Amino acid sequence: QVQLQESGPGLVKPSETLSLTCTVSAYSISSGYYWGWIRQPPGKGLEWIGSIHHSGSTFYNPSFKSRVTISVDTSRNQFSLKLSSVTAADTAVYYCAKDSGSDWFDPWGQGTLVTVSS
Amino acid sequence: QSVLTQPPSVSGAPGQRVTISCTGSSSNIGAGYDVHWYQQLPGTAPKLLIYGNRDRPSGVPDRFSASKSGTSASLVISGLQAEDEADYYCQSYDSSLSGLYVFGTGTKVTVL
Numbered sequence: 001q002v003q004l005q006e007s008g009p010g011l012v013k014p015s016e017t018l019s020l021t022c023t024v025s026a027y028s029i030s031s032g033y034y035w036g037w038i039r040q041p042p043g044k045g046l047e048w049i050g051s052i053h054h055s056g057s058t059f060y061n062p063s064f065k066s067r068v069t070i071s072v073d074t075s076r077n078q079f080s081l082k083l084s085s086v087t088a089a090d091t092a093v094y095y096c097a098k099d100s101g102s103d104w105f106d107p108w109g110q111g112t113l114v115t116v117s118s
Numbered sequence: 119q120s121v122l123t124q125p126p127s128v129s130g131a132p133g134q135r136v137t138i139s140c141t142g143s144s145s146n147i148g149a150g151y152d153v154h155w156y157q158q159l160p161g162t163a164p165k166l167l168i169y170g171n172r173d174r175p176s177g178v179p180d181r182f183s184a185s186k187s188g189t190s191a192s193l194v195i196s197g198l199q200a201e202d203e204a205d206y207y208c209q210s211y212d213s214s215l216s217g218l219y220v221f222g223t224g225t226k227v228t229v230l
Contacts (some may be wrong), residue, residue, distance in 0.1 A: 036219075038221075045120055045207065045221060045222070045223055045224045046156075046164065046207055046209075046221040046224070047221065048218060048219040048220070048221065051219075059218075061218050061219075062215045062218065095163055095164070100169070102152070102169070102170070103151070103152060103154065103209075103210070103211050103219065104152075104154040104166060104169045104170075104209065105154075105156075105164075105166065105209075106165075106166035106169070106175065107165075107166070108163040108164055108165070109163065110162075110163050111163050
């Protein structure tokens with residue numbers, strides 16, 4: 001079955017750019033669906049960041065304004081998240097997930113903790 | 119910026135029935151958008167529990183059921199078991215602010 005795995009630095013300095021990659025296995029991103037990023041600050045709830053279609057079409061949570069960029073690399077079967085100008089408030093577990101196309105997310109990656117600190 | 123409100127916690131003894139509410143508004147649940155539910159066991163990623171208001175993915179026990187009415191939705195766990203102790207989140211689509219996916223505030227289920 002489809003599996004997703006996040007990877008990237010676990011520590012990012014304030015004002016820098018957070019970069020994460022999600023590698024998809026057992027399914028070709030090129031085959032369809034949207035692919036999304038969701039985050040969860042420690043001890044808090046879930047927040048959708050944005051989603052991307054294999055064609056490159058994206059839509060983002062307006063709360064992140066112009067700070068977020070999601071891209072896809074179909075040759076590597078990966079999609080990526082970049083979040084710029086991070087602050088301590090961006091410290092969270094970041095999850096990637098398959099967006100069903102009917103608004104639900106399944107499955108999810110195991111998540112990766114990113115801490116923003118100097 | 120959760121726009122779907124859930125009770126912070128619910129509890130019940132093994133075998134009991136518990137209900138988790140998810141209250142939205144006219145721009146999300148009330149607009150007819152589907153509600154989905156996730157279970158997050160301690161230290162793990164969320165797992166899809168219910169999709170499309172009431173459908174269970176393969177492998178989800180039938181003691182989990184859900185419904186939607188007006189601007190709210192509910193998740194029911196019938197015959198509560200120890201392994202059901204987890205956080206539960208509802209999720210829907212919101213047509214305000216140019217459209218986005220929104221999650222509920224989350225509910226911690228404790229098995230007494």
